[in-house]
Amino acid sequence: MAKNQTLVQFRVDSDLKNEVSEIYSALGMDLPTAFRMFMVRSKMVRGIPFETVLPENAVTRAEGLEAFEKLREQATDVPEMSLDEINAEIAEVRKNRRR
Template sequence: MASTLIQFRTEDTEKIKSIQILDKLGLTLPSYLKMCMSRLNQEQGIPFSMKLNNTDTPGIKALDKAGKIAEEYNISNMSLDEINAEISEARK
């Protein structure tokens, strides 16, 4: 199997911190990067969540508000069937 050289630039402090962590784990930076690429190929995508934990978006705020209203009216534990029945009744 042919091998190829991959190079990229990073801040010195990032590299040093990474090497220190990997050293404690008994790994080298090249072996860690090879593991990352291997998992990327196995998973056919990034092998970890890449979600932003931003709870300040309008959608999240609306869901939080809806949850508080549901708790206030004691309806936060309704099943989907109960919700659909309420909607059907309201549409009559």
């Protein structure tokens, strides 16, 4: 580790910080380690270490949740099936595929 260390501080939305911290934790690292990795990689590529363009079809979180809720509403109209009925339907589709 470098001899001369400095403290880097910045403000970020607490929900964002918590969500990102959970992601890094699942990867086996803490937030400071992930940020150090970002900085080292930035130095290596002499820029931002990922593509920084807007996607053509960006979907907001609100739009995604709205679409999910619409699908959930549609699914409430689907009749309940027993496991035997589901297996019979699968077997019928497989049988028709072989023809």
